[in-house]
Amino acid sequence: MKSLTKVLLKIFANGFFRVHAGILLFIFLAMVGVVPPQYLIGYHKALMLAMDSSSVVMILVFISWFIYAVKSWHYVSGQIFASGQHFLFYSSNALSKGEQIKSWFCVQAAISSPVILYALIAVGVGFSNHYYLFPVCILLYLIALTYLSAVVYTKQVNRLVDGSDRSILLKLSSKWRKPYFSLYIYHLLDKRRVPYLITKALSWLIITGVFYVFADVKTDVRVAGIAILAVITAHIVLIFEERKFEENGLGFSRNLPYSKPQLFLNFIGVYFLLLIPESIWLFSRFSPLMAVELLLVGLSTAMLFHCLLYWFGLNMDKYLQWILGLFIVLFWIIMFKLLWVLVPLNFGIAYWLFYSNYYKFEGVISDKL
Numbered sequence: 101m102k103s104l105t106k107v108l109l110k111i112f113a114n115g116f117f118r119v120h121a122g123i124l125l126f127i128f129l130a131m132v133g134v135v136p137p138q139y140l141i142g143y144h145k146a147l148m149l150a151m152d153s154s155s156v157v158m159i160l161v162f163i164s165w166f167i168y169a170v171k172s173w174h175y176v177s178g179q180i181f182a183s184g185q186h187f188l189f190y191s192s193n194a195l196s197k198g199e200q201i202k203s204w205f206c207v208q209a210a211i212s213s214p215v216i217l218y219a220l221i222a223v224g225v226g227f228s229n230h231y232y233l234f235p236v237c238i239l240l241y242l243i244a245l246t247y248l249s250a251v252v253y254t255k256q257v258n259r260l261v262d263g264s265d266r267s268i269l270l271k272l273s274s275k276w277r278k279p280y281f282s283l284y285i286y287h288l289l290d291k292r293r294v295p296y297l298i299t300k301a302l303s304w305l306i307i308t309g310v311f312y313v314f315a316d317v318k319t320d321v322r323v324a325g326i327a328i329l330a331v332i333t334a335h336i337v338l339i340f341e342e343r344k345f346e347e348n349g350l351g352f353s354r355n356l357p358y359s360k361p362q363l364f365l366n367f368i369g370v371y372f373l374l375l376i377p378e379s380i381w382l383f384s385r386f387s388p389l390m391a392v393e394l395l396l397v398g399l400s401t402a403m404l405f406h407c408l409l410y411w412f413g414l415n416m417d418k419y420l421q422w423i424l425g426l427f428i429v430l431f432w433i434i435m436f437k438l439l440w441v442l443v444p445l446n447f448g449i450a451y452w453l454f455y456s457n458y459y460k461f462e463g464v465i466s467d468k469l
Contacts, residue, residue: 104192105203112176113210119175123337123420124214145225152226152234160305162241165215167301169245172211173252174294180256188257197254204250212249216242280358281369283350284342288374292341299338300377306330307381324386325434328394329427331378332401336423339402340416342370343409360455364403367454371402397439400446401430407450410457 117124150157180188192200209216219238226235278286288296310327314320346353358366372379375398382391405423412418433442 104195104199105206108203108207109210112179112207115179116172116175116211119416120171121417125420148222148225149229149231151222151238152229152231155234158234158237160309163301164305165212165219165242165245167298167305168215169208169212169249170294170298172208173249174298176207176211176253177256177294180253192257197258200254200257201247201250204253205246207253208246208249212242212246279369280353281366282373284345284370285373287345287349288338288341292338295337295341299335302334303331303378306334307378321390321439322434322437324390324394325397325439326431328378328398329401329430329434332398332405333423333427335374335402336405336419338374339371339405340409340414340419342367343406344414347414354459360458363458364451364454367406368399368403371399371406375399375402393439393443396443397446400443400450403450404446404453407453407457411453 151161152158192203195203219242223235223238226232226238307327310323310330314323353363375395378398379391379395382394385391386394404426408422409419430442433439
């Protein structure tokens, strides 16, 4: 069992941190940089005490930890069924399911180590301040979530792969006409449901959290602008996946009779469909004019993030660095109440990147407008 644990840790835990190093660093910098250094310890102590004493805060934290766990499920599940890991279906299955669960439990504990470390500090802070019920709930929740993850992985390793099964969505829509801009949405809902649901859950948490923290100024347009910026930033994985799908699944589209302006509008249509849940929230909360302005800010920011990938290719590390820098710049533009500037600015830069690099990225020379 120990040898299996070592192999699984090397393949899945180490691989998870290699792949997600950029976004984990981004979260760490966000948690550290949210307050001035001299108030950092006091801020996190207050946050931990809120976890230990408030059921609302604890539930929100539990939801965020669950999203992290689901993200790890998505990564590990994808790796389990990768061609290089097929030996697991023969080697690990020689052990009992109980032994497999123990090994996968260690793997999930290693993957969740940042969460577990923070949680243990929060439990210690709670006990030292005479809070006992919620800290115990935190410990039990982490154990249960880690065990559940181990059970999920064990079931997957012991399940035969059936590549012939089609999703209900594809069966129902097999005879529907599918516009070009809808193809990625079908792909997302068919093959990438987990990242989509994680992103939408994170989007909901961001919206709830921003307006909870800034409840006293929730009518300020800057608060809504920051929320939209954070929501679009939460979609960077789906944006990256769209570009990957475009290259791997829609490479033939470069030979179709679409002009660059038409293609650019098609991609705007993709992100409009992707942001329908957020659009419903915008129009239900704000005046129509303000909702349209915020939606355009979101669409223009998504297109800017999308078109960056035509410039330097599908390089996630470089992409995350640019996203972090752009987030800071756009954040301060919003703080100066210049949302109306962001829309033409973002669309203008995005179209310039798209126009200059759409064919160049693949080395295709075209005089097509």
